[in-house]
Amino acid sequence: MDFSFSDEQQMLLDSTRRLLTDNYSVQQRRQIISSPEGYSRSIWRQFSELGLLGLNIPAEEGGLEGGAISTLLVCVAMGEALIVEPYMSSAVMATRAIAKLSSSAQRSEWLPRLNSGTVIAVLAHDQTNGAAAQAVFDDTVAARSQNAWRLQGRKAIVYHAPLADVLLISAKLDAASGTGTGLFAVPRDAPGLRLEAFTTVDGQRAADIVLENVEVPDHARIGGDVSATLPMVLDYGAAALCSEAIGVLDKLFSMTVEYCRARVQFGQPIGRFQALQHRMAEMLMHLEQARSMAYLAAFWCESEEASRRAAVLSGAKVIIGRAARFVGQQAIQLHGGMGMTDELMVGHYFKRLLAFEVRFGSTESHLQEYAARFLEPDRDGL
Amino acid sequence: MYLNYTTEQNRFREQVRLFLRANLPEDIRDRSLNGEERVAEDIRRWQRILHAQGWGAASWPKEFGGTGWSPIERYLFDLECALAGAPPQLPFGLKMVAPVLMRFGNPRQQQYFLPRILSGEHWWCQGYSEPGAGSDLASLKTRAVRDGDYYVVTGQKAWNTLGQNADWIFCLVRTDPSAKPQRGISFLLIDMRAPGITVKPTTLLDGTQEVNEIWFDNVRVPVANRVGEENQGWTYAKYLLGHERANIASVGTSRRQLRQLQRIAATQLRHGVPLLREPRFRARLAQLDIELTAFEITTLRVIAADENKAAPGPEASILKIKATEILQQISELMLDAIGIQALPFSAAVPPSSVPRSEWQHLSRITAQYLNFRKLSIYGGSNEIQKNIIAHLILDL
Numbered sequence: 001m002d003f004s005f006s007d008e009q010q011m012l013l014d015s016t017r018r019l020l021t022d023n024y025s026v027q028q029r030r031q032i033i034s035s036p037e038g039y040s041r042s043i044w045r046q047f048s049e050l051g052l053l054g055l056n057i058p059a060e061e062g063g064l065e066g067g068a069i070s071t072l073l074v075c076v077a078m079g080e081a082l083i084v085e086p087y088m089s090s091a092v093m094a095t096r097a098i099a100k101l102s103s104s105a106q107r108s109e110w111l112p113r114l115n116s117g118t119v120i121a122v123l124a125h126d127q128t129n130g131a132a133a134q135a136v137f138d139d140t141v142a143a144r145s146q147n148a149w150r151l152q153g154r155k156a157i158v159y160h161a162p163l164a165d166v167l168l169i170s171a172k173l174d175a176a177s178g179t180g181t182g183l184f185a186v187p188r189d190a191p192g193l194r195l196e197a198f199t200t201v202d203g204q205r206a207a208d209i210v211l212e213n214v215e216v217p218d219h220a221r222i223g224g225d226v227s228a229t230l231p232m233v234l235d236y237g238a239a240a241l242c243s244e245a246i247g248v249l250d251k252l253f254s255m256t257v258e259y260c261r262a263r264v265q266f267g268q269p270i271g272r273f274q275a276l277q278h279r280m281a282e283m284l285m286h287l288e289q290a291r292s293m294a295y296l297a298a299f300w301c302e303s304e305e306a307s308r309r310a311a312v313l314s315g316a317k318v319i320i321g322r323a324a325r326f327v328g329q330q331a332i333q334l335h336g337g338m339g340m341t342d343e344l345m346v347g348h349y350f351k352r353l354l355a356f357e358v359r360f361g362s363t364e365s366h367l368q369e370y371a372a373r374f375l376e377p378d379r380d381g382l
Numbered sequence: 383m384y385l386n387y388t389t390e391q392n393r394f395r396e397q398v399r400l401f402l403r404a405n406l407p408e409d410i411r412d413r414s415l416n417g418e419e420r421v422a423e424d425i426r427r428w429q430r431i432l433h434a435q436g437w438g439a440a441s442w443p444k445e446f447g448g449t450g451w452s453p454i455e456r457y458l459f460d461l462e463c464a465l466a467g468a469p470p471q472l473p474f475g476l477k478m479v480a481p482v483l484m485r486f487g488n489p490r491q492q493q494y495f496l497p498r499i500l501s502g503e504h505w506w507c508q509g510y511s512e513p514g515a516g517s518d519l520a521s522l523k524t525r526a527v528r529d530g531d532y533y534v535v536t537g538q539k540a541w542n543t544l545g546q547n548a549d550w551i552f553c554l555v556r557t558d559p560s561a562k563p564q565r566g567i568s569f570l571l572i573d574m575r576a577p578g579i580t581v582k583p584t585t586l587l588d589g590t591q592e593v594n595e596i597w598f599d600n601v602r603v604p605v606a607n608r609v610g611e612e613n614q615g616w617t618y619a620k621y622l623l624g625h626e627r628a629n630i631a632s633v634g635t636s637r638r639q640l641r642q643l644q645r646i647a648a649t650q651l652r653h654g655v656p657l658l659r660e661p662r663f664r665a666r667l668a669q670l671d672i673e674l675t676a677f678e679i680t681t682l683r684v685i686a687a688d689e690n691k692a693a694p695g696p697e698a699s700i701l702k703i704k705a706t707e708i709l710q711q712i713s714e715l716m717l718d719a720i721g722i723q724a725l726p727f728s729a730a731v732p733p734s735s736v737p738r739s740e741w742q743h744l745s746r747i748t749a750q751y752l753n754f755r756k757l758s759i760y761g762g763s764n765e766i767q768k769n770i771i772a773h774l775i776l777d778l
Contacts, residue, residue, distance in 0.1 A: 277772035
């Protein structure tokens with residue numbers, strides 16, 4: 001057991017934090033969200049310069065090859081700054097999918113451009129992460145025709161799809177073409193591909209994707225049958241999202257404690273009132289339990305032991321999801337009326353936590369998933 | 383970051399398991415696993431067995447006869463003991479008075495008392511709380527008046543755990559009534575056989591007599607049995623309480639109880655279907671299981687952070703609250719699991735509504751539920767722990 005981070009990891013965290021402190025103020029963030037593109041190209045370039053976009057690219061392909069623990073730390077910093085850039089979508093998940101699943105030709109086609117920030121890729125898979133909840137759409141099908149694949153169907157609520165240059169779309173192979181699930185790299189402007197774009201509740205760009213006879217060449221297919229391998233990528237992404245939530249929770253909690261120290265009512269700071277002190281003690285306990293599970297998720301998300309990995313990820317989503325709800329709600333409550341305003345950042349952090357609760361399978365669906373394990377004979381806790 | 387045990391730690395764990403398999407007496411283990419009321423002699427016997435192995439005091443440094451184990455090894459030892467159904471080692475001697483003696487006691491006190499704590503010869507109990515001084519410990523009133531080489535102690539202590547078996551008691555007494563509450567307190571070691579001491583057990587909700595009231599009527603205590611300086615007892619008391627909180631973490635016990643809960647839920651039927659198949663019940667069980675997993679990591683994080691500190695930090699308060707919440711929730715869920723069978727509590731002959739083979743076992747669930755209400759009260763109530771978190775961690 002070792003809970004320390006290496007000097008390299010610590011430096012990575014510090015430099016990511018510094019970059020965001022210097023370049024991602026509340027004001028800058030507001031401007032980015034209301035800009036037509038919905039993200040900052042300049043920040044994205046700086047992420048690349050710092051090596052952050054190559055964190056999940058192997059060293060021999062020019063990346064930092066940081067792995068899950070470094071990704072954890074960087075994502076915590078991203079959460080603290082509440083970024084809207086597609087870091088989780090492109091630099092973690094899509095990059096990981098290409099690095100792990102694709103051929104060497106595909107890797108050399110995509111990885112250098114992902115690393116330099118000239119290409120943004122987004123994985124378009126259902127949001128449920130295979131957990132008990134049903135996918136919103138479950139109808140994307142790939143059919144083989146000569147030396148090409150034809151895709152048909154829909155994908156729901158794909159974060160950052162509108163910013164993507166290329167979408168990695170999962171699709172069931174139709175009966176005539178084989179079995180299992182294929183993953184296809186599809187340019188966002190491919191004929192027949194249509195985005196129904198929107199801004200999510202937590203300020204990020206997303207879209208439903210409609211595919212009508214979208215044709216991609218043979219070499220656009222990534223990996224073979226990805227039904228067993230894609231969940232590993234998704235679990236890796238879920239662990240990263242858990243880490244981001246820790247950054248959000250940390251920031252929201254410290255903002256709340258600060259506010260209660262500064263806000264004076266009845267002639268004293270409201271943080272002197274025991275009812276509020278106890279509430280904050282409870283928030284801290286939720287936060288520390290959440291942090292423990294984010295660590296555990298990062299540690300297990302690369303494991304080949306599928307059952308254990310899934311259990312840890314479900315456990316993390318449950319504990320962090322509950323923490324998100326409690327800490328989020330209480331942060332607003334303790335800020336009083338000010339917590340209700342768009343002006344303060346509290347509400348924005350709150351909305352990011354709301355999104356966390358339902359992305360990659362909701363708290364409730366993961367609890368059910370975990371609970372199903374108790375039906376197996378002689379099962380024990382983790 | 384590496385969240386598995388190392389090969390060495392796993393080897394250590396295996397060694398503890400083998401020892402437990404070979405040396406934990408079956409009768410003691412069965413009483414423990416059945417949740418029966420503790421027999422004092424079990425606790426004494428187990429301490430002697432551990433002492434013979436050289437494991438009498440896992441948390442002590444080697445120079446005093448401890449194991450010199452690392453904090454993680456101590457954690458693993460406690461975990462395996464609890465999982466195996468070993469009785470608890472009482473904290474009053476080993477983990478409360480001993481650290482105070484090591485830090486503030488004189489060599490004579492250390493040489494006399496520490497080996498006897500280790501061997502189990504001396505059973506210690508705690509004389510802190512009073513009827514008028516619970517959470518507000520500093521308002522204690524028990525007086526100690528100097529008379530030559532003696533203090534004459536008069537007063538009343540409350541909520542004293544298992545003092546009816548004790549040979550010695552460590553007491554906070556007021557030696558300077560004119561000073562501010564925290565300033566006039568001294569720390570005395572008192573022989574329970576001294577004339578003038580009366581022990582009166584208090585019957586608790588579960589029918590047991592786990593705690594006592596103790597009266598001191600002009601009890602003469604040699605000045606040599608004072609620890610440290612006169613009127614400095616509050617410093618030692620706080621040092622001790624810091625240790626106490628750190629010792630309340632109880633992952634092993636919770637894990638064992640969760641397994642037991644699973645077994646109960648697999649056999650209890652509702653409309654002919656095992657309770658475990660009821661989604662709502664299963665979800666509550668799962669929630670607790672996950673909480674415990676998170677808590678295990680939180681505990682290990684605090685242990686790792688405390689490794690280089692002399693005394694545990696205020697983070698121990700987080701552990702105390704969470705540990706007791708989890709244990710209480712498990713006992714609640716057990717109670718819910720057995721439904722109306724929770725009601726028959728004591729009977730000459732088990733009623734036919736409860737299968738005879740289950741009788742002992744089911745009535746203990748109710749008793750434990752009642753008994754476990756204490757967890758959030760003792761050792762600094764959970765409200766006091768929240769005050770500590772607010773003041774010492776959040777600086778409010």
